[in-house]
Amino acid sequence: MNPNQSKAKVQNAKNTPIKILNGEASYINFLDALNAFQLVRELRQATDQPAAASFKHVSPAGAAVYTPLNEILTESYFVEGLDLSPLAIAYARARGTDRMSSFGDCAAFSDEVDITITIRPACPVTVEVGK
Numbered sequence: 001m002n003p004n005q006s007k008a009k010v011q012n013a014k015n016t017p018i019k020i021l022n023g024e025a026s027y028i029n030f031l032d033a034l035n036a037f038q039l040v041r042e043l044r045q046a047t048d049q050p051a052a053a054s055f056k057h058v059s060p061a062g063a064a065v066y067t068p069l070n071e072i073l074t075e076s077y078f079v080e081g082l083d084l085s086p087l088a089i090a091y092a093r094a095r096g097t098d099r100m101s102s103f104g105d106c107a108a109f110s111d112e113v114d115i116t117i118t119i120r121p122a123c124p125v126t127v128e129v130g131k
Helices: 027-047 071-076 086-096 115-119
Strands: 018-022 051-056 059-065 106-109 126-129
Touching: 027 051, 027 059, 027 106, 051 086, 059 086, 071 086, 086 106, 086 115
Parallel strands: none
Antiparallel strands: 018 126, 051 059, 051 106
16 A cells, blocks of 8 residues: 555445455555556457556556567566566566556556466555456
8 A cells, every 4th residue: 555545445336346355455556456457458358469557656657468579678578588478478568668667566467367477576455356
């Protein structure tokens, strides 16, 4: 949670698609999660490729769909030597757009997260938004 923000409560019908997995979410955390989810969902539908987004303070810091990385991009995204899934590559591309703004981001993924996504640092708040 951002220290200058109070906790947020989301009140909805019984079948809310939101589930807090870790930590306490602030209002901005919820907005980031909902906006990022909508973006990756639409990217997946439009391209039929795995998509990932990095949101920070209600703005996208980066978004990308899967396309293979060449050697230069692999180095610039700091993923050389890693065996990454298409979803992890989409996330490396999304975070690589602006690594400084992505620090402490809300990450969103169009598909089920796999073990190769764990290249990112642990997040103090984890919000899951259903499909």
